[in-house]
Amino acid sequence: xxxxxxLSGGASRRAKQVLWPAGILLGLVxxxxxLPGQSLAQAGGDLAAGLALIVCGLAAWSGRPESRVGALLTxxxxxxxxxxxxxxxxxxxxxLGAAVLTFxxxxxxxAIGTYPGGRLTGGWxxxxxxALGYAYAVVVPVAQDNVATIVMVFLVLAAxxxxxxxxxxxxxxxxxxxxxxxxxxxxxxxxxxxxxLLGSDTNARPVLWGYEAALVLIAIGFLADLRxxxxxxxxxxxxxVDLGQPGxxxxxxxxxxxxxxxxxxxxxxxxxxxxxxxxxxGNPVVLPGxxxxxAVTVIEHHGERIAALVHDAALLDEPGLVxxxxxxxxxxxxxxxxxxxxxxxxxxxxxxxxxxxEARDAQRQDLQQELAGGVARRLRLVRDLLAPARRAxxxxxxxxxGLREVVRELDLAxxxxxxxxxxxxxxxxxxxxxxxxxxxxxxxxxxPVQLSVVPERLPAFLEAAVYFTCSEALANVAKYAHAxxxxxxxxxxxxxxxVVVADDGAGGAGLARGSGLVGLKDRAEALGGRLTVxxxxxxxxxxxxxxxxxxxxxxxxxxxxxxGTASPxxxxxxADSTVSQPARPGPRQAWR
Numbered sequence: 001x002x003x004x005x006x007l008s009g010g011a012s013r014r015a016k017q018v019l020w021p022a023g024i025l026l027g028l029v030x031x032x033x034x035l036p037g038q039s040l041a042q043a044g045g046d047l048a049a050g051l052a053l054i055v056c057g058l059a060a061w062s063g064r065p066e067s068r069v070g071a072l073l074t075x076x077x078x079x080x081x082x083x084x085x086x087x088x089x090x091x092x093x094x095x096l097g098a099a100v101l102t103f104x105x106x107x108x109x110x111a112i113g114t115y116p117g118g119r120l121t122g123g124w125x126x127x128x129x130x131a132l133g134y135a136y137a138v139v140v141p142v143a144q145d146n147v148a149t150i151v152m153v154f155l156v157l158a159a160x161x162x163x164x165x166x167x168x169x170x171x172x173x174x175x176x177x178x179x180x181x182x183x184x185x186x187x188x189x190x191x192x193x194x195x196x197l198l199g200s201d202t203n204a205r206p207v208l209w210g211y212e213a214a215l216v217l218i219a220i221g222f223l224a225d226l227r228x229x230x231x232x233x234x235x236x237x238x239x240x241v242d243l244g245q246p247g248x249x250x251x252x253x254x255x256x257x258x259x260x261x262x263x264x265x266x267x268x269x270x271x272x273x274x275x276x277x278x279x280x281x282g283n284p285v286v287l288p289g290x291x292x293x294x295a296v297t298v299i300e301h302h303g304e305r306i307a308a309l310v311h312d313a314a315l316l317d318e319p320g321l322v323x324x325x326x327x328x329x330x331x332x333x334x335x336x337x338x339x340x341x342x343x344x345x346x347x348x349x350x351x352x353x354x355x356x357x358e359a360r361d362a363q364r365q366d367l368q369q370e371l372a373g374g375v376a377r378r379l380r381l382v383r384d385l386l387a388p389a390r391r392a393x394x395x396x397x398x399x400x401x402g403l404r405e406v407v408r409e410l411d412l413a414x415x416x417x418x419x420x421x422x423x424x425x426x427x428x429x430x431x432x433x434x435x436x437x438x439x440x441x442x443x444x445x446x447x448p449v450q451l452s453v454v455p456e457r458l459p460a461f462l463e464a465a466v467y468f469t470c471s472e473a474l475a476n477v478a479k480y481a482h483a484x485x486x487x488x489x490x491x492x493x494x495x496x497x498x499v500v501v502a503d504d505g506a507g508g509a510g511l512a513r514g515s516g517l518v519g520l521k522d523r524a525e526a527l528g529g530r531l532t533v534x535x536x537x538x539x540x541x542x543x544x545x546x547x548x549x550x551x552x553x554x555x556x557x558x559x560x561x562x563x564g565t566a567s568p569x570x571x572x573x574x575a576d577s578t579v580s581q582p583a584r585p586g587p588r589q590a591w592r
Contacts (some may be wrong), residue, residue: 016058023054023077030081034097037087042208046084049212053077056219063227068118070226072111073219079104080215098140106137108185109152112218113159115178116226123166129159146193153186153193177225181218188214253280256309264294266310277308285310301330434463438470438488445474447483447503453490458497462549465527466490466499469520473501473543476517481505481541495550496529502542509535517543 027050031043038046054077061070083104085097110130114120120127136142136152143149160182164175192207257265268277268285277285287308288294297309307330429437435453442449458466470488477483483505490499511517511533520543521531529547 016062019054019058019074023058023074023081024051026078026081027051027054030084033090033093034084034087036089042205045209045212046080049215050077050080050084052216052219053080056223060223060226067116067226069111069115069222070118072107072114072118073222076104076107076111076215077219079107101140102137102143104137105143106134108215108218109133109137109156111222112156112178112181112185113163115160115181115222116174123163125162126159129155146197149193150190150197153190157182157186174225177221181221184214184217184221185211262312264312268308268310270305270307299330306330429463429467430460433457434466434490437463437467438490441467441471441474442488445486446478447474447481447486449474450485450487452488454492454497459549461527462497462547465523465545465547466497468523469499469531469543469545470501472517472520476509477501477503477505477541480509481507483540492550493546495548496546497549499545499547500542502540504540506537507535507539507541508537509533509541520545 027047030050031047034046035043053073057070057073057075057077059070060067061074064070079100083097083101085093086101088094088097110133111118113126113130113133120130132155133152136148157179160175160178164172164179167175188207188211192204192211253265253267256267257263266279266285268279268287270276271278274284277287279285287296288310294310294312297311298305299307299309428440434457435455438451438453442451457463474486477486481503483503486501486503488499488501490497492498509517511521511531517531517533524531524545524547527547529545532544533541534544535541
């Protein structure tokens with residue numbers, strides 16, 4: 001329901017320019033015409049109350065044109081001065097004043113009950129109380145009745161209190177001003193009506209003074225709150241801070257709903273490829289029409305439509321608030337997009353590192369096969385060519401150029417070549433799997449090894465990672481640990497493959513620059529895993545690697561950080577490392 005038609009900007013400014021002098025002139029004329037029925041002091045107080053309502057109302061109307069409270073206060077002031085005419089000694093003028101003596105109360109109740117927007121959007125209770133307030137104020141005998149006045153006052157208090165409790169966010173802060181205004185006007189109205197009912201002789205003059213003071217306070221309070229209140233700005237500021245804390249609980253929609261005090265708020269994201277809006281769960285969203293009581297604010301960033309806020313239409317009474325929240329939301333959505341892009345790039349980088357590891361392993365395997373199938377084969381061919389000569393009884397010379405020495409050197413070269421090929425990439429790992437390859441590796445270790453390995457075959461990249469981790473760890477044990485025993489365990493843990501190589505040696509190892517363990521750490525991280533070295537001095541060393549992996553259909557966990565610790569006192573080159581918001585009839589002997 002529209003109580004005031006919307007004016008264009010120019011028409012509104014011209015209307016206000018006319019109302020300023022018209023209000024002052026009406027006040028002076030009304031007090032002059034009513035002067036025979038009141039003292040000069042009473043006229044002064046009456047004039048002050050009316051002018052306060054008009055001046056503050058027009059100022060608030062100019063400063064916050066989207067709110068109708070300023071216009072309501074202005075109308076209250078004009079109605080107040082028209083009621084003053086009831087004290088005039090001119091019959092026609094007094095009759096006019098008596099007819100509208102208490103009309104200002106209805107407009108005042110309207111302003112208080114619908115603050116801060118001045119619109120009837122606060123529910124059925126607010127609409128009912130405002131309608132009753134106008135009916136009460138228009139019928140002067142009813143407004144002069146003490147019981148009716150008390151009932152009306154309490155209805156206003158109830159409506160404003162319910163509005164406060166129902167509101168949330170910045171609207172609730174604004175409604176607190178309305179509750180205070182209802183209390184301020186209730187004290188003289190209810191107090192001046194209760195005393196006669198209790199049989200008390202009440203002097204109307206103090207009550208009138210109190211009522212006029214209440215009107216002045218309400219006018220000034222509303223103006224100050226509408227012009228300088230920071231509840232809307234505070235809400236936007238709190239939202240910006242809230243959005244800047246990634247650890248804060250709640251989705252973006254939930255945070256925006258708290259900031260605007262609209263629990264039914266919905267954020268719809270624009271997807272250009274689908275030419276439509278979608279919610280956070282990816283479901284299509286159809287924006288509501290104006291008949292639903294919901295409003296839509298489109299969010300843009302650098303001229304590009306990115307989302308839409310579906311919110312209570314009453315929030316349009318505060319366009320600054322909605323715009324501020326929309327700007328904050330645009331920033332948040334842009335940040336989400338940026339973070340998603342960064343995550344995508346990181347994922348691409350991790351995938352690239354993994355491909356490099358797999359490509360390196362493939363190259364090692366190719367090189368091993370080249371050596372085994374090329375050079376080694378040729379060496380064996382030469383040895384086979386020499387075999388007939390040996391069988392023919394060609395005498396072996398005792399010098400280094402003899403046939404026997406040649407065959408022996410060929411055998412040694414073949415053996416060294418096979419060991420080189422196995423170090424590059426063991427053929428046993430490719431052909432038979434991790435278990436046999438580790439068994440062979442343990443057999444060549446100078447330190448006794450206790451081995452426990454998963455029986456099934458693993459992806460090639462995993463087998464290579466595990467093998468070379470164990471190989472490097474065993475090499476470190478042999479060089480530095482002075483250990484008497486080593487334990488190797490390869491097992492499934494949750495959704496990861498866990499490799500542990502532990503010895504009982506001197507300890508003090510770490511992820512120092514230049515250490516072979518650094519390469520293993522890089523390999524583990526390239527596969528989304530984590531390598532940890534625990535090596536207190538004198539208590540042995542444990543190298544643990546966790547690599548995300550699960551059988552088909554059981555998706556693995558996310559990447560794991562790399563950490564390492566070492567105690568001082570280890571061998572040279574080791575280091576500690578952790579990466580770890582008529583009441584006043586003719587003569588002025590009573591009050592309005």
